[in-house]
Every structure is written in C-alpha cells, then in structure tokens.
Amino acid sequence: MRRDHYGGLIVVSRISSFFSSKAGNFRSQFRLLCIASNSFTTTHTFSPLLRQCIDERWLPGIKTIQAQMLKYGFPIQLSGSKLVDVGLKCGEIGYAREVFDEMPERHIVTWNSLIAYFIKHRRSKEAVEVYRLMITSNVSPDEYTLSSVFKAFSDLGFEKEAQRSHGLAVVLGLEVSNVFVGSALVDMYVKFGKTREAKLVLDRVEEKDVVLITALIVGYSQKGEDAEAVKAFRSMLGEGVQPNEYTYASVLISCGNLKNVSNGKLIHGLMIKSGFDSALGSQTSLLTMYLRCGLVDDSLWIFKCIEYPNQVTWTSLISGLVLNGREEMALTEFRKMMRDSVKPNSFTLSSGLRGCSNLAMFEEGRQIHGIVTKYGFDRDKYAGSGLIDLYGKCGCSDMARSVFDGLNEVDVISVNTMMYSYAQNGLGREALELFERMMNLGLQANDVTVLSVLLACNNSGFVDEGCEFFESFRKGKVVLTNDHYACMVDMLGRAGRLDEAERLVNEVVNPDLVLWRTLLSACKIHRNVEMAERLKRKILEMAPGDEGALILMSNLYASTGKWNRVIEMKSDMRGMKLKKSPAMSWVDVDRETHTFMAGDLFSHPNSEQILETLEELIKKAKKVGYVEDKSCVFQDMEESAKERSLHQHSEKLAIAFAVWRNAGGSIRILKNLRVCVDCHSWIKIVSRVIKREIICRDSKRFHHFRDGSCSCRDYW
DNA sequence: TTAGGGTTAG
Incomplete structure (x- = not known):
C-alpha cells in the first residue's frame, strides 16, 4: 500500500470497493488496513469505515475506530442510537449501557431497545429500572415501551406499578388502539391470575387478532377455567380470527381437562384442515388431550406420528400413561426416551417415579433415583416429591425423609407428600410433627394436607386427636370433600363408634358410595348385622348390584356363621354375573x-x-x-x-x-x-x-x- | 434500529 500524505484518501477509495463485499471479506481487509496503514488519520477515512462497521453490526470494528479517533484527537460525533443498537445486537450490553448513559438526549427507540433487551434476557429488574428512569426523565413511553414493560411487571409481581402503567396506557389511548399493548396487558393480568381483568382489556381492544385472543385462552386454560377457554375459542372462530398452533395448544389442554373428547376431536379436525397439526407444540397438546380423556390408543397413534418428540412430548406421554394406569408402558417409554438421548427434566422424572410408586417397583424406582442424581435434580422439589412418594409407597419412610430434608425448597406439596408417606406407614406422630412445622412455616394447608393429617390419625389409632383436628378443619378455609369424611367415618367406625360415624355420613350433602361402603365395612368389623343390612339396602338403592357391598355382606354373614345367608348372597352375585376379584x-x-x-x-x-x-x-x-x-x-x-x-x-x-x-x-x-x-x-x-x-x-x-x-x- | 401468545409435574 502506497503511503503518502494523501494516503487517507487512497485508503478511502480502496475501502469503498469493499463495501459491496461480504462481511467476512470486509473484516479481514479491515484488519489488514489497521495493521498495514497508519493512514487512519482523517475523518474522511473514519466515516465510511464506521458506517460499514455499523451496517454490519460489527462491534470490534467500531471499537477499533473509536480508539483510533481518540488517539488522533478527533471528536467522536457518532449516533449514540446506532451504537446502542449495535451493542445490543452484538450482546455487548456493557458497551451499550455505557454509550446510553453518556448520551445527552436519547431517542425513544433507544429507550425501547434497551428495555426490550433486558426483557428478552429475563433481566426484568433492569428493564423496570430503565423504564422508571424514562418516566423520571419526562420521556413519555409509547406503544413499544408499554408492550414490553408489562412483561417485566408480571415477572416481578409488581402489581401496583403495573396498574399505574396500565392507567398510563389508557390515558395515551394505547390500550384500545394498539393490539400489542392490549396483548401485553392481557398476558400480564393472566400471569397475575386475574382472568376477569384480562377479559375486560380484551373487550376494549379495537382490532382483535389471534395473539390477543390466544393470550386470554391461555389464561383461562392455565387457571383451570377450561369451559371459558373453550368458549373464547368458539367466539374467536365466530369472529373470523384464524387460530394458530399456539391457540390449538392451549384450547386442547382445556378440552383434556374437561374430558371433552368430542370438542377435542373437532378441534383436532380443524388443526388438520389448517395445517397446524404438524407443529410440535400443538401435537404435544393433542397427545395430552387424548391421554387426559383416557383414549390411550389414539394418543399412541398421535405419538407415533411425531417425528422428533422433545422432552415435553415424552413427558406428556409418560405422565399420561401413568394417569391411565399404564405404568409398565410408561416405564418402557421412559427407557426408550433415554435410549433416544432425550434428556429428562424434573417433570419427566417425577412422572417416571410416580409410575414406579404406583406399582411399588422399588428397584426400578432406585434406578430412576440414580438418573435424578445424574442430572442434578436431587434437591428439586418436583423430582424430590416423586422420590418421597416412591419411598413412601415402598415402605421406606426413612429414605423418603432423607430426600425431603435435602430439598432446596419446601412447599405445600412436598410436605404433603412426606406427611402422606408417614401416614400410610403408620407413623402418625411423625406426620403430625411435620404438620405443626408446616403451620409454623406459614404454609397454607390444602385438601391433601387435611387428608394426610386425618389419615395419619386414622392409621395410628389417634381417634380423639383425629376428631379434634377434624373439628378445627371444619372451621378452616379448606373445603372438606367426601374423601375427608370417608377417612373420619373409617376412623370412627373402626373404633366401634358406629352411631357417630353414621351421623357423620348423614351430615354430608352428597354422600357417595364410598362413604356408605366405608361405614358398611366398619359394621363388618364389629359384626353389626342389623345396621349392615340397613346400609346394604341403601347402597343397593343407589347402585343396584354394587359388588363391594355384596362382598362385604357375604363376609359379614360368614364371620357370624350365617352360612345360609352367605349362600343366598353368592347366588345373588352369580345371578348378577359378579365375581369377587381374585386376591x-x-x-x-x-x-x-x-x-x-x-x-x-x-x-x-x-x-x-x-x-x-x-x-x-x-x-x-x-x-x-x-x-x-x-x-x-x-x-x-x-x-x-x-x-x-x-x-x-x-x-x-x-x-x-x-x-x-x-x-x-x-x-x-x-x-x-x-x-x-x-x-x-x-x-x-x-x-x-x-x-x-x-x-x-x-x-x-x-x-x-x-x-x-x-x-x-x-x-x- | 424497538413490541405480544403455547405444550410436560407432585
């Protein structure tokens, strides 16, 4: 390269010829120029080079030129917006932030870009900080700012601040006119669990699109308001908005929760028609829907059609099979997944473990415990609860407890699982101690907690204590179900307090068969034939030919030596084609x-x-x-x-x-x-x-x- | 140059 005092211009002309060349080429030439030429001494040289670097979003080049300019004492008159943009696109947030902080005035796009960057990288706190700085700098947020920042609010649980900004969106008219802002608001309220507010926002948005409506459907579906989800889906179709794979994915989950196969199949048809049946996410939901509706064969067919099932797809299959009592198959699929080198996550592992615990497959469960350890989920509450359940159901309360003590986060479910394990194994005192600890931790008891406490008392013969707990639970927040009553009826009944037990059944609004049968089995234990016959009549009125009741009666007659009645019962059962299931x-x-x-x-x-x-x-x-x-x-x-x-x-x-x-x-x-x-x-x-x-x-x-x-x- | 939604669990 020729060096003279016109060198700078020569370089410029050479560089110009690189402009049309590819990035890699430009960059290598640029490096050569940096090394071989000391002609970077005029602004004429810098500007086109810099422009090219910026166009190519090539931060190292920009930095080199900036250093050169500083070295030769040229004033840096660069567009801060561009530099921030390039910095963010290159992932150099430190650089971008430095430039941003030095800018005397910032374009709204620059504010928005920075906020969007933090949100994209799940750095919600920093996003909100920039947003606050924006407000205190008297810069009015626009539709881009707001549609981004709501996500940060829901992520951080900042409900109050979110409401203030929602107010701002209303004042600016953006809530109604901009569907991005509307969707962000809907999504935010959904994440706060406020589907009612989300729906109110949606209704106000002028031009509704698929994303907006899907956000609401997702909300309903995740909150278990499944009928609402299906309703919103229907009205979406009515308004002529075409659903897409995300919409299908959510609404199908609701169909599954409702066990509404006919709707599910209808939607499956729509999916095929619109070509969204090949997207993995919606396929996975389809699979889940069929499994939750109990159609195992259909779900296996769906699974077969999926070319590359991912972690979620496999988990859906495994957990669904366990749900349908197909534990053996679930474990086979679990092994297949491992063979296919798909990594399990804590959901997958807890599903696999549940398969083992249902069948008390201790060895198989131990092997999955090994996998839990291998992938570092030992302290995870989901996998951990699966392990506690496994060891509990295999009769190893000590091992269950050591998993429980190792968890990095104790929540209601893990405590419940541990308490239930103790209860099943007759370690009532330990279960009740844990209950006390749970109360001290300020954890909110739920229906499973109540059941575990009652079962603990029942299985350990703490009848009076159980009654006291029951009375206090009756006054508490948890709505008691027939299962809770059945546990009490069993407890009182086994203790021979049959009249009290019967009174309790009569207090239940809708006593089911299980409750009456529980009482009947207490009559069998205490050989109270008279009461048993009364109960038998009641049960047979509700469910003619109820197998459980007939077997209990027959055993009661046998244990009291009433063999003629036994023969009668057996011939009745034969007449009804009932057979005792073999032991x-x-x-x-x-x-x-x-x-x-x-x-x-x-x-x-x-x-x-x-x-x-x-x-x-x-x-x-x-x-x-x-x-x-x-x-x-x-x-x-x-x-x-x-x-x-x-x-x-x-x-x-x-x-x-x-x-x-x-x-x-x-x-x-x-x-x-x-x-x-x-x-x-x-x-x-x-x-x-x-x-x-x-x-x-x-x-x-x-x-x-x-x-x-x-x-x-x-x-x- | 800047913006929105999903599928698996005890």
Missing part, C-alpha cells in the same frame, strides 16, 4: 416381579419348591405359637379345608417364593386387597423365624413386619 400378591426378587394368586398352586414354574418352603415355614411358625385363625375363611367348609384355604393365600405364596430364592434384604410384597388377620399374625411370626423384614403394602396401607411385630400395632 393377588406381587413380590420383586432380583429385579423381576412375580405374581401370585390365592389358591393357585401350580401356575408358577417353581411351584414345587414354593410349596415345600411354605410348608416348612408354617411348621416353624407353629412351633413358636402360630395357630390358624379360621374366622378369616368366608366359606362354609370343613375345618381342615379351611386351614388349607388359609395356607393358599397369595401373600403366603409370595413370601415362600422370596424365602426360597433367598435374595438378600427386605421382602417387599404388594397386595391388591387387605391383609387378613391370619396372614397378619403368620407374617409377624415368620419375620422373626427368618430374621428378615417383610414389608407388605395392601390396598390401604403398609405393614412393616419385623422380629415378630408389625408397625401397624395390629390396628388396620
């Missing part, structure tokens, strides 16, 4: 689940060994005092046959199998019905004989058998 037990040995059915002695491949071991165990148990309790046999048969029938209960078979396989550790049994008195006393003795803990989860609660006694203290 089943499941036991996990070496990560495999084995199923046993009462009375089924031959279908297991190891039947011979199982029966041998069982005989051995019964013999040993008898030596230390086990005597069959034949009152548990609800069939009229000879005494020896009764004994045989008792020996064939599914949990006895399952335990014998586990003992034969001699896998270490505790024996974990899951049962579909409740444990009978005979098995209960037998297992107590066996736990001492074999010196192993046996944990049995029946349909209602846990029994931890250890060294001859059970955690339920024989009260269940």
Whole structure:
C-alpha cells in the first residue's frame, strides 16, 4: 500500500470497493488496513469505515475506530442510537449501557431497545429500572415501551406499578388502539391470575387478532377455567380470527381437562384442515388431550406420528400413561426416551417415579433415583416429591425423609407428600410433627394436607386427636370433600363408634358410595348385622348390584356363621354375573416381579419348591405359637379345608417364593386387597423365624413386619 | 434500529 500524505484518501477509495463485499471479506481487509496503514488519520477515512462497521453490526470494528479517533484527537460525533443498537445486537450490553448513559438526549427507540433487551434476557429488574428512569426523565413511553414493560411487571409481581402503567396506557389511548399493548396487558393480568381483568382489556381492544385472543385462552386454560377457554375459542372462530398452533395448544389442554373428547376431536379436525397439526407444540397438546380423556390408543397413534418428540412430548406421554394406569408402558417409554438421548427434566422424572410408586417397583424406582442424581435434580422439589412418594409407597419412610430434608425448597406439596408417606406407614406422630412445622412455616394447608393429617390419625389409632383436628378443619378455609369424611367415618367406625360415624355420613350433602361402603365395612368389623343390612339396602338403592357391598355382606354373614345367608348372597352375585376379584400378591426378587394368586398352586414354574418352603415355614411358625385363625375363611367348609384355604393365600405364596430364592434384604410384597388377620399374625411370626423384614403394602396401607411385630400395632 | 401468545409435574 502506497503511503503518502494523501494516503487517507487512497485508503478511502480502496475501502469503498469493499463495501459491496461480504462481511467476512470486509473484516479481514479491515484488519489488514489497521495493521498495514497508519493512514487512519482523517475523518474522511473514519466515516465510511464506521458506517460499514455499523451496517454490519460489527462491534470490534467500531471499537477499533473509536480508539483510533481518540488517539488522533478527533471528536467522536457518532449516533449514540446506532451504537446502542449495535451493542445490543452484538450482546455487548456493557458497551451499550455505557454509550446510553453518556448520551445527552436519547431517542425513544433507544429507550425501547434497551428495555426490550433486558426483557428478552429475563433481566426484568433492569428493564423496570430503565423504564422508571424514562418516566423520571419526562420521556413519555409509547406503544413499544408499554408492550414490553408489562412483561417485566408480571415477572416481578409488581402489581401496583403495573396498574399505574396500565392507567398510563389508557390515558395515551394505547390500550384500545394498539393490539400489542392490549396483548401485553392481557398476558400480564393472566400471569397475575386475574382472568376477569384480562377479559375486560380484551373487550376494549379495537382490532382483535389471534395473539390477543390466544393470550386470554391461555389464561383461562392455565387457571383451570377450561369451559371459558373453550368458549373464547368458539367466539374467536365466530369472529373470523384464524387460530394458530399456539391457540390449538392451549384450547386442547382445556378440552383434556374437561374430558371433552368430542370438542377435542373437532378441534383436532380443524388443526388438520389448517395445517397446524404438524407443529410440535400443538401435537404435544393433542397427545395430552387424548391421554387426559383416557383414549390411550389414539394418543399412541398421535405419538407415533411425531417425528422428533422433545422432552415435553415424552413427558406428556409418560405422565399420561401413568394417569391411565399404564405404568409398565410408561416405564418402557421412559427407557426408550433415554435410549433416544432425550434428556429428562424434573417433570419427566417425577412422572417416571410416580409410575414406579404406583406399582411399588422399588428397584426400578432406585434406578430412576440414580438418573435424578445424574442430572442434578436431587434437591428439586418436583423430582424430590416423586422420590418421597416412591419411598413412601415402598415402605421406606426413612429414605423418603432423607430426600425431603435435602430439598432446596419446601412447599405445600412436598410436605404433603412426606406427611402422606408417614401416614400410610403408620407413623402418625411423625406426620403430625411435620404438620405443626408446616403451620409454623406459614404454609397454607390444602385438601391433601387435611387428608394426610386425618389419615395419619386414622392409621395410628389417634381417634380423639383425629376428631379434634377434624373439628378445627371444619372451621378452616379448606373445603372438606367426601374423601375427608370417608377417612373420619373409617376412623370412627373402626373404633366401634358406629352411631357417630353414621351421623357423620348423614351430615354430608352428597354422600357417595364410598362413604356408605366405608361405614358398611366398619359394621363388618364389629359384626353389626342389623345396621349392615340397613346400609346394604341403601347402597343397593343407589347402585343396584354394587359388588363391594355384596362382598362385604357375604363376609359379614360368614364371620357370624350365617352360612345360609352367605349362600343366598353368592347366588345373588352369580345371578348378577359378579365375581369377587381374585386376591393377588406381587413380590420383586432380583429385579423381576412375580405374581401370585390365592389358591393357585401350580401356575408358577417353581411351584414345587414354593410349596415345600411354605410348608416348612408354617411348621416353624407353629412351633413358636402360630395357630390358624379360621374366622378369616368366608366359606362354609370343613375345618381342615379351611386351614388349607388359609395356607393358599397369595401373600403366603409370595413370601415362600422370596424365602426360597433367598435374595438378600427386605421382602417387599404388594397386595391388591387387605391383609387378613391370619396372614397378619403368620407374617409377624415368620419375620422373626427368618430374621428378615417383610414389608407388605395392601390396598390401604403398609405393614412393616419385623422380629415378630408389625408397625401397624395390629390396628388396620 | 424497538413490541405480544403455547405444550410436560407432585
């Protein structure tokens, strides 16, 4: 390059030829010029270069020129707006802010750009600070400012300030005339949970568009005002506004919550027609809708059509399958997701864990715990609650507690889960201590809290305490449901306070079958035939042929020796084609689940060994005092046959199998019905004989058998 | 040169 005192101009002309060239080329030439030429000495040289750098939003170039200009003492007369703009676009917020702060006057666009940058990067506090500075500098915000800043207010929960700015938007006429401002306001009120206000804003906006209406639908959907969401969707169609993938995504969730398949299918059709059925977000909602409506097959078909399911899609599938009682399939899908290298998040993990806890799959759950740890969700409240639930439902309250103590945030749900775990495992005192702590923390109790407290009292036999709690809950904020009453009825009923229990049922506005059946089962325990018959009539009026009631009656007649009535009941049941569901037990040995059915002695491949071991165990148990309790046999048969029938209960078979396989550790049994008195006393003795803990989860609660006694203290 | 909405959970 030629250097003379005209050098600057020569450089300029050369540079001009670079203007049309591509960015990369320009930049490398620029660097060369910086190194090779000391001709950057006139403003003529700087200006075009600077313009090019700005056009290319190339901050390092700008900075170099600025440094040069400073070096040669040229005044910097640059447009601050441009520099801020370039700074923001290059992500150099420090630089942009520096320039911004030095500007004596700022264009409104510059204010807006800075606010928008902070909001985009979720730095709401700084956005609001700039906005406040704007107001105190007497710069009037415009539609761009307001449509941005409302998001920051909702993010920070600044309701009062938000209302003042809303007032400003009204004064400026922007609330009505600018749909961006309107949408931002709707979105903000939705995030504050104020759908009524959001709707009022929407109604005032002159020209409604898809985003505005969708924001409101989202609000309704997220707040559980699902019927309103569907209504808003309909009126949107009526007004001729075309929904898009976001709209479909939200309204479908509401259809799912309403279990309104017909609407859901209609909307599915609209989606296909308008071509929005291939967007992942709306596909995921479609999947969720079908799952919440219980149409598992349809949802699997939808899932199959999704080419690249993401984390959310997988989670939706897994949680939906668990919701529909398809835990095994949910876990298979969970494993498939991991194989496809899609990372789970805390939602996914908690869904997977719930699948395990429903089936008390301890080993499988432990493996997911490993994944929870691997991805760093150990202290997360969602995954954590899943773990607490798992360990609670597997009978390991200690492990549940250690997860609970490690959480980085305790909320109502995690405390509830922990309390419920204690309650199920008969650790009532621990549950109540936690309840007290929760009150001290100022956490608001909800319906699950109330249920956990009552269940804790029920399962631990704290009847008087339970009644006291119940009375105070009645005066509290939580609306009591039939479930709460059922728990109390069970508690009073089991304690033999049948009249009180019946009075309580009569106090309920809409007593359901569960309540009456609970009372009936208390009659069975206390062998109150007269009251039971009265209740049976009532239940059969409500639900002719109710299986639960008939079985309870038949067992009650059997336990009071009224065999003729038993035969009558059984033939009635046969007439109605009702069959008692078979008693089943499941036991996990070496990560495999084995199923046993009462009375089924031959279908297991190891039947011979199982029966041998069982005989051995019964013999040993008898030596230390086990005597069959034949009152548990609800069939009229000879005494020896009764004994045989008792020996064939599914949990006895399952335990014998586990003992034969001699896998270490505790024996974990899951049962579909409740444990009978005979098995209960037998297992107590066996736990001492074999010196192993046996944990049995029946349909209602846990029994931890250890060294001859059970955690339920024989009260269940 | 500046602006708005979604899908998964206990």
